[in-house]
Amino acid sequence: MAAADASAERAALATLTIDLAAIAANYRMLAARAAPAECAGVVKADAYGLGVLQVAPALWQAGCRTFFAATLAEGVALRGLLPDAIIYVLAGLHGADPADFVAAGLRPLLVSRGEVDRWLAAAGDKIDARAGLHVDTGMARLGMPPDELDALISEGRQLKRLHPSLVMSHFACADTPGHPLNREQPQRFRDALARLALQRDVKRSLAASSGIFLGPDHAFDLVRPGAALYGIAPLVDQPNPLRQVVRLQAKILQVRRVDAGSTVGYGATHRFARQARLATVGVGYADGFMRALSNRGGAYIGDRRATIVGRVSMDLLTIDISDIPEEEAHPGSWVDVIGPHNPVDTVAAEAGTIGYEILTSLGRRYHRRYLDAGAAAAR
Numbered sequence: 001m002a003a004a005d006a007s008a009e010r011a012a013l014a015t016l017t018i019d020l021a022a023i024a025a026n027y028r029m030l031a032a033r034a035a036p037a038e039c040a041g042v043v044k045a046d047a048y049g050l051g052v053l054q055v056a057p058a059l060w061q062a063g064c065r066t067f068f069a070a071t072l073a074e075g076v077a078l079r080g081l082l083p084d085a086i087i088y089v090l091a092g093l094h095g096a097d098p099a100d101f102v103a104a105g106l107r108p109l110l111v112s113r114g115e116v117d118r119w120l121a122a123a124g125d126k127i128d129a130r131a132g133l134h135v136d137t138g139m140a141r142l143g144m145p146p147d148e149l150d151a152l153i154s155e156g157r158q159l160k161r162l163h164p165s166l167v168m169s170h171f172a173c174a175d176t177p178g179h180p181l182n183r184e185q186p187q188r189f190r191d192a193l194a195r196l197a198l199q200r201d202v203k204r205s206l207a208a209s210s211g212i213f214l215g216p217d218h219a220f221d222l223v224r225p226g227a228a229l230y231g232i233a234p235l236v237d238q239p240n241p242l243r244q245v246v247r248l249q250a251k252i253l254q255v256r257r258v259d260a261g262s263t264v265g266y267g268a269t270h271r272f273a274r275q276a277r278l279a280t281v282g283v284g285y286a287d288g289f290m291r292a293l294s295n296r297g298g299a300y301i302g303d304r305r306a307t308i309v310g311r312v313s314m315d316l317l318t319i320d321i322s323d324i325p326e327e328e329a330h331p332g333s334w335v336d337v338i339g340p341h342n343p344v345d346t347v348a349a350e351a352g353t354i355g356y357e358i359l360t361s362l363g364r365r366y367h368r369r370y371l372d373a374g375a376a377a378a379r
């Protein structure tokens with residue numbers, strides 16, 4: 001570790017370790033599972049909070065060639081990192097200037113006839129300007145609704161001029177294999193594709209992370225995982241086949257003994273039934289460690305769990321270390337707030353949310369350490 005990095009780590013209250021080799025391994029596993037479909041990478045929201053600057057090149061090195069950003073700004077930043085990648089923008093044109101997409105070689109996923117018109121007016125005759133088409137098959141969020149799709153198809157000329165490079169739709173319930181929408185959406189997608197009568201070079205895409213695990217019929221030509229790349233379990237209540245990517249270690253700042261009957265933290269929400277030993281740890285809700293984990297979550301010291309007692313505050317939380325030997329929990333020692341025993345999905349369940357929200361909430365104050373996939377350095 002470089003001297004500056006070591007000193008930044010010493011000065012931080014918590015260290016976030018992001019394993020780029022695990023992201024690369026997850027990419028290869030998902031790609032093998034989806035083959036012969038192509039496996040793209042979704043790197044929106046700063047690669048789900050993990051750092052697009054490091055994650056995107058690591059995915060490129062792992063063999064990923066098609067990427068999805070959420071917005072024009074994210075796409076432009078990604079283009080700066082990956083000059084040769086195919087980059088789609090999930091939010092469509094979202095009121096931005098089509099010329100800006102063309103200039104950066106980005107492909108908007110057009111969501112309406114209005115967007116198709118605007119794109120064709122601005123980019124229709126440019127040889128290297130390509131766009132995708134997002135059709136809605138049941139998510140009812142983004143994408144062309146059935147009546148607009150019918151109009152586009154019956155009018156014909158616009159569609160021919162557009163010649164999309166990708167037609168995509170998005171599953172609503174893919175993490176729950178038994179849900180009826182997992183049968184209905186592929187059927188609606190096939191119907192839409194048949195009516196669009198696409199040329200052979202147009203790619204078709206329906207599945208994100210969870211859809212890859214629904215079976216080979218759902219992969220079409222291209223899959224678009226995000227969460228699974230970053231270690232989030234693709235299916236509810238099933239073992240997670242992916243490698244963990246994130247470890248969050250926070251420093252113990254102070255240790256104290258408290259008497260039976262005393263309380264801890266804002267609102268005095270936890271009262272000790274016996275004498276206890278407490279550790280104050282340097283992570284709080286300003287770092288994205290949610291206040292909902294007050295009196296619920298836990299941290300690990302080695303393989304021993306210490307429960308969070310009292311409320312999580314802005315920069316700090318407190319854990320009960322009464323059962324942990326003093327030499328293992330003292331000021332300056334580290335605890336796993338997210339780690340091998342309490343992975344992202346577990347922390348999310350304890351907080352009453354999903355792993356996606358835990359990752360994308362991860363704070364900016366952590367010392368970030370990237371375990372190398374040969375592509376990136378610590379920032």
Ligand SMILES: Cc1ncc(COP(=O)(O)O)c(C=O)c1O
Pocket residue numbers: 042090170208209210224225226227228
């Ligand atoms: C349209 C679309 N495709 C793909 C993804 C990636 O999904 P996941 O992170 O579940 O793999 C998302 C994420 O929200 C999305 O909105």
